[in-house]
Amino acid sequence: MASSNSTANPDEFFEYNELVWGDLIHGTKHLLQKIGIGIGMAFPGEEGGPKRTLNVIDPRGFRCRIRKSWHSGPDIFCASIQFPGREKSFGVGDWEYFSPGIQRKEMFWTDDFMGTAEALVAAGLVPAGYFPGFPGMRKTRVTILPNGSLPQGSEKNHGAGTKLIERCAGKKYRLSVTIPDELGEQRLALSWRADEVWEAKMKSLPRPPRIDGPLRLARSQAADVRRSALRLIWSRPKFVPQFNIPPQGPFAR
Known part of the structure; x- marks a missing residue:
């Protein structure tokens, strides 16, 4: 399962997914650069930038591919970082x-x-x-x-x-x-079993540290400041004259 840290602010959307093969990060260009990805570079679709994919190195030294994340929003990018030794072959065998x-x-x-x-x-x-x-x-x-x-x-x-x-x-x-x-059914069953073994092995491997630590801390502190500024204010309900039905029964007054 992937773990994520996201924000509901559409202007500064950020989501960090830890997958079995690596990290998949969605966010604005500003926030991706804030965690050290693609600093000082033009992103895909921008003037002077590549058309579809920008290949960079993340702060840990891993290869990172940056693309537009259309399903998340027009100004959101996706950074895909695959850790070495976690490659997965598709199909049944190799050439x-x-x-x-x-x-x-x-x-x-x-x-x-x-x-x-x-x-x-x-x-x-x-x-x-x-x-x-x-x-x-x-x-x-x-x-x-x-x-x-x-x-x-x-x-x-x-x-x-x-x-x-x-x-x-x-x-x-x-x-x-x-x-x-x-x-074909035999090959498909063997492939499913191989996928289960591969995923279990990937989950047992140690993960490199996340690169969004300072950003998470800054956002947490900003949220604490906003919460501390909140005050509960009690106000007396406004009286509105209305017709009330007299209570019924032997104890009515």
Whole structure:
């Protein structure tokens, strides 16, 4: 679970979340700079600043990415700080050597291969000429049905053995081969278990000290000053004449 320290003041919004992988901080530029993030720099979207992401180093020496936090407000930024050694791999496995010029990666519902057209053909994974942009093929992606034919109409998943070829950077292509549902369910269950083990391990690691200590203290002191200035004032209710029903019963007066 994340712990946070936030303020309800929309002009000086600040929220500090301690997550298993690092710190996620939302706040105005003024407050982020006040805790030592991006001091003297133009933030994303500002004149002279980057369009989307500003990469800086936080006061502890960790890499920090600053972006606009649109869901929090137009003037709110998000500082994402991932601690070393807490990286998490997504999917089931990592890219591994498969054959000359080809890497393979297990995903939840597919086996993915990366390589040039020549390498994929030589490995027997894709028929020659069945690549995006080739004569008679679609421009960005090509689907091959399990029986080796091309689908008619919209491209949809047609079960285990279906192949999807997509263009990648350079002269490489990515081939995704659909696996049986039973194997996909097994991989998904193993991934959930791995996530639980990873999260438990991350929670057991010591955390670096927070960087908002002085700001929290200053805000706490300011709140104490405001509370000490409050005074309870009693005022007599204004008398308003009205019709009152006489009490009933043997003890009425």
